[in-house]
Amino acid sequence: MGLRGDKVMRPDPQFGGGLSNSKSPHPDYGRELHGESPDLSNFTQSKTYRRTHQGVGEVRLDQISSLMPAPPSEHLSCRNSTDAAHTEVCSKLNQNHRRHMGGLPVGGGARRTHLKGPDSPGLSPGSDPVSDLKVSAVMADRGRGRRTLSFSVDSVGISRGDSLPPAVQQPTPVFPVIEQKPLPLTGGEEAEYLTALKQDFRGAMRSLPCFIQPAAVHRDVERYSDKYHLSEQMDGLTDWIIDWKRFPKELRVRIRKPSRDGAALTWLGGGQSGQMKKKKVGEKEEVLLKLETLEKKEEQESSEEEGEGKNKQKEEEAEAEEEYDEEEFEEETDYIMSYFDNGEDFEGDSDDNMDEAIY
């Protein structure tokens, strides 16, 4: 694997940096970088390449691309090409090197950490993880033994005495520094009252029937208290009496009382007939009264669906309202719904200390 032939450029010791504690990911990797010279056999025919990239780093393009998880397509395509695209790509790589050496953010902090140690100053998260991986693949293990740079200093343009921009230790601030501080918010009673009104309004909206909640989330295990909690929810839904004359006919829906097994409340379409009609033994008269009033309201309806299912639906509607009243009878409980306590939050009093009498 090790091929000879071309010179190995050493990094300038000035740019040592804290890269000495990096580990190479692959046993062959370090050897290839430092022991052998890079394989430029693919490019031997490109004299132009060598001339233009005279001082350019020993970037084993094929090597790096095989190590990277997602090689950039331009590299694979330009392996044997000598055209401007390749030049461009290589110069891009050099730029990354330069940025990296200069301590400017390069990219892909997350990816980098597995190649370098976690405490490698001078590197900061940047934007380009792929190029960063390339760079770090080249730069890893740099300090072992020799402090060499893989590119020549002159070509990069940094002369010896130049001061580099300071190493960036943390991400750039999110918001620019403001010269003039903004004015304080106009407070006062009015503003507070308006805020209170807004919050009250939103809270009130939640309890109205207009606030539609999707079907209740089923917990992992069906609980005994579910059948009590569900009846509470029905309160708001039956409150909203819509005047259907103001709405297009296709939006009419019917309420369906909840099924006994505690499933979430569903709305039936207009055409479905009731499946859960129960005969009510007392209170037939009330039902009839209600049917009459409902009939008056629905006189103007002319759609076929409603014509057919009208009677059934009226019974259902009356039943739905009836059901709710009767539910508390039928649940056979002496306790008021809101007082129901699961017992889940209950922590038993410790009966250990019976020294003090409880009055």
Add this chain to the structure above:
Amino acid sequence: MTVQQTRLCGLLLREHFGEVVEKVGTHLLRSGAQNLRTIVQETNLSVDLVKKCLCVLVQHGACLFTAGRKGPGSPTEYRACCDRILRVLRYPRYIYTAKTLYGDTGELIIEELLQRGHMTMSSTVKTVADRLTQNMEEGHSLDYNKVSSTFSKLVETHFLQRCPPVGAAGTSGSAAPAEAPATPAAPAAAVSTALPTPESFPDCYTVPQVTLVGRGKRQLVPEDGEDQRNAKRAKMTSETHGDEGIYWQVNFERFHQHFRDQAIISAVANKLDQTSSEIVRTILRMSEVTTSPTATCTKPLSANEIFRSLPASYNIPRQILDQYLTLLVDDPMEFVGKSGESGGGMFVVNLHRALANLARATLESIVQERFGSRSARIFRLLLRKRHLEQKQVEDFAMIPAKEAKDMLYSLLSHNLVQLQ
């Protein structure tokens, strides 16, 4: 309608109506007019849930439905209104304004109507009376008449209006207050019948004759199952009060007019003094009914009329009033203009110009707070002179060249200034 507007509407819908309505609403906003089937398909919700959401949206005026475009047989199409949903942001202001004008009763009436969208007068009165009774001491309750009278006053001053009948769906039929100046509020007014004319809706502000006798009911804490069941049964029985089918909604435009007037009055008070603001308030109050909402300036009023209509607490002599009026006319903000000499001088309030000046003052203060007073000076200069060259800016603003350049470039970088 921009992406951000849609997003804001979605968040508002979520806060007030839940996530399901948000989904349907944002879908409608993005896609324009759609019929029910398409909505169900594209939102992947159940048909019933979509129907319920559409009912909620129509109830609150956020969505309009029209017959299909392809002819009478095509399904109804629904369209959401972004502006109407954004009005939700102003609800606290509307409620607060009603409180300042009509007290707690007015505040609760407006709040109930905003929460429910449309309501009949009788149900509103009952609910508000119950709510007020809750807050009163034990044993006291509020009579329905008091609430009804406040309701009538609100209708009289056009803060509430009737919902247009469903036949006029698709057009905003709540206009035309000019054709039906508010009738007296007494319930002895003629029983109104809704005329289904699409364009004008003459009964927009007519209070129906409602038989509403009773007092607010205090909500009992349920002692045991008995009381609860009885309370529920009471709700189920339907009582008719003579105003079935007549629904009322809040008239947002009137509130906006009110805000505009308040802005002008408070600007005058800040710039000049309290008495001049009272004079301007008098002029505006007198022109409430005669000025259309989009007028450039109010109808001319003579100084004599203004003098007669000043509030009793401000008994200033006639000459002082004339001096104040002259001062207002000469003010560079141009709130009041003089349009003639008859009757001691005819005066108008220049609405559009006043609002434009207020907007300009706001912008100038923003630049001043952000960039400093010298940049504000340059900005004001550019506002007045429109186009200036760099050299002219330095000369007019009397700022050294280097600093002027810096300031101009900082304004440019914030897109407040443009190069040409």
